[in-house]
Amino acid sequence: xxxINQHIQKDEKxxxxxxxxxxxxxxxxxxAFLLIFTFIFPLLIVAAVALNNKSTxxxxxxxxxxxxxxxxSESFKSASYNHITSVHVSQGIIAKLLGIGTIVIDTAGSxxxxxxxxxxxxxPIKVKNTIEKKIN
Numbered sequence: 323x324x325x326i327n328q329h330i331q332k333d334e335k336x337x338x339x340x341x342x343x344x345x346x347x348x349x350x351x352x353x354a355f356l357l358i359f360t361f362i363f364p365l366l367i368v369a370a371v372a373l374n375n376k377s378t379x380x381x382x383x384x385x386x387x388x389x390x391x392x393x394x395s396e397s398f399k400s401a402s403y404n405h406i407t408s409v410h411v412s413q414g415i416i417a418k419l420l421g422i423g424t425i426v427i428d429t430a431g432s433x434x435x436x437x438x439x440x441x442x443x444x445x446p447i448k449v450k451n452t453i454e455k456k457i458n
Contacts, residue, residue: 326379326390329398338382338452345420346442347371380440382452387427389438401429401437403456411446425450 330336354367373393381388381400388400407430413423423446427438443449 326381326388326398329388329390329400330383331385334386335384336381337384337456338380338449340380340440340443340449341378342375342440342442343420343422343444344375344442346417346422347375348420349416380443380449382449382456384456387438387453389440399438401427403453405429405431406453406457409450409453409457411450413446421445423447425453427453 326339350367350371377391377393379390381390386400386402387406388398391397406427408428410426411423412426417423422442422444425438425440425443425446427440429437440449
């Protein structure tokens with residue numbers, strides 16, 4: 323249902339495919355259960371988080387990086403390696419302990435805002451290094 327294969331070119335090889343890690347949503351789960359004592363509202367939050375997680379994909383191929391988002395509609399964005407200007411990882415204390423982080427990928431012509439922001443990525447430094455190897 324939320325596949326990215328339709329966006330991959332015939333001569334393109336996927337090197338990495340990922341989704342946000344569930345541990346990144348731990349705080350949302352805890353808040354939902356602490357603030358709301360009903361059974362229905364926390365279930366709605368869990369369902370929304372699960373749908374968001376399953377409908378988000380991060381890709382590194384031999385030609386480009388890309389991300390796909392959307393449940394009912396779809397947003398697909400990609401950039402070739404020659405357009406990437408910087409890649410960095412952002413991790414707070416808890417994220418670092420959980421082994422997750424946010425990867426921010428700036429591209430040429432993106433202006434002051436970042437073009438790609440991959441949240442809750444497992445082993446973010448390893449993923450960042452994979453992208454940087456393709457840039458060089």
